[in-house]
Amino acid sequence: MISIVVPIYNAENYIHKCINSILSQTYSNFELILVDDGSVDGSGQICEDFAKFDSRIKVIHQQNAGVSKARNMGIKVAIGDWVTFIDADDYIEKEYLSGLVKFALNQSMLIVQGVKKIGVDDKIIQILDYGDRLYNRDNIESLFHDSDFFHAGFPFGKLYNLSIIKEKHISFNEKISYAEDLVFMLNYICYIKEVKFIRGANYYYQIKTLGLSHKYNSFESEFLMYSKFIEYLKIIAVSNNFTITKESLYYAAIQFMRSIYSLYINNGYFFYKRISIIKQLKAEYYQFIYKYYFPKIDILKICKFLFLNNIYIFDLFCVLKFRRIRFLK
Template identity: 45%
Template sequence: MYSKQLVSIVVPVYNAEKYISKCVNSILNQSYQDLELILVNDGSTDQSGEICKKFAQEDSRIRVVHQANAGPSAARNLGIGMATGEYLQFADSDDFIESDMTERLVKSMENHNDLVICGYKKILKRENQIISSKVFRIEQAGEYELEEFLQNFSELYQDYYIHFNWNKLYRTQILKEAALSFDTKVNWGEDLLFNLQYIEKCRKICISQDTPYYYIDSNSSSITSQFRSDLFENMQMMQGTTREFLRRNQAYTGKNKELFEQFYTSRIVTCFWNLFNPKSGLTPQHIRSQLKKIMQDERVTGSLDFFHSGNMDKKLIGTFIKRKWVDMLYLYFSVKRFIRQITVHKEKKWV
């Protein structure tokens, strides 16, 4: 039987009045009751703060703190500083968790593990309607010494199991002794940077096949649906940091390197697509200028072999990059965008 240890669960809250109650109730109703719930109200302008306050009045395990709006990273950092539990868990205010998630994570942590990583269920919602749902289950279940875990790192990385904070259980002592925190200057990908720092402090890591977290995608702000002017720079920072992490830990070799670079080149293709987003407002001349900038980046040209080892689309894109054919790349994505728009129009017509 595992020992009862206090678990601190940190939830940043910002204008979440529509769904914070479901999130909080899913935590309070956990089969594992030895927990403290830290709700950080990040300057909400709706009733979120009052809802959190009411929950705290009804359950002594809840602590609520209010701060001026500073973003989820600052909110999580404040929560880490307040945490008194042996273990620390995160959740987002618009998500919820299964009734035994915390218990399962704690059980997995007990065998001298410093980190537990689990799968999750993604529910896509638009206008309160469920569009689709998908289970993300990790196949590489088991307990790994850090060196062995790192040799299989890219298998988890390519499926985004490393990137998030809410599918994990951390040791609070490690976080505080290493003074780890989320980078408040990074507004996308900060979870990944945080996790890379933490992983390097671990001796043993458990991977669970459980999928007890419900990630609700209820907005259209994903990188594929909105234009981000800083997407390429952000991608380069994230992937560059991860590449250096692998090199620093002697794990940038063999299959690990191959899978990581395949992931990297796919993200570069996403950066190309971003320039053709209808919301970008970019002129054809500006798009060509940005295409040229990406094509000439030495980190991109240094990964050409991994474009050529990909699918036919990536091979073709790699050829355009290698030959510096900006106009051909522009034409390629223009045609692809046109075909995509026709397809979407037909689908809407038949709905």
């Protein structure tokens, strides 16, 4: 049986389509866990109404605590053999579950499928189809040379073994608000033998348009994401006897600098506090950033140069620039 966990917060305009797409699956051996994360619209009642007509649906109401807490609550009550996650404003094709579960040949694996990115009008913006690939103990290192892996950090489009998650106490880190799903996936990979990418993109992922202040979280949250990313990479590399790939370190360097930029994008860090943090991190990570941080846009190239050469000018530059731009890529 598959446990489907859907975290919900103020999604009354989308949740009907999401739930109906799940209930229309050709694969019917599932439980649907709807976790209402303190919605103040009609989402909670909509969930209850659906549950009245389908015994496979469980509804949980909790005070608003964020998407990670909601997913963790879903994991806690799930009783399936496998678990997958779906966001409340997304939907799936009717063959989605059957397409995943037919590749669940052993317990110690992760199954990954691509997604279709859509706009608010359901127009397809991009199709991510990773094709058919299998990574195991013999070639797991090559997974971390694959740029698709880092772009597949969504919580959805995947099938996880629930017993491994529960036995190894794997959960979404509730202190991380960005890329917590990628950290979750890396933690899970520490304990499995195979990662299977399958052809297709039967999940429709609605792109959320957010301003810069919503893209970045506190320094503590951003730096924790970087730290956990590196921690799990090291575990996987050591246990499989390979050196962390350059591609992984390039990605890690981006996450490290995100944490630095968050000092400027979110208010609350005054000059002396910022300088103290930056001075300490520069001393420890100078060579790492020099070797592995290669931003593509000019403003970030300037940031790298200043960070490595003069943190006071770097600080002034970031104060003037990052509080005025809307988006970073």
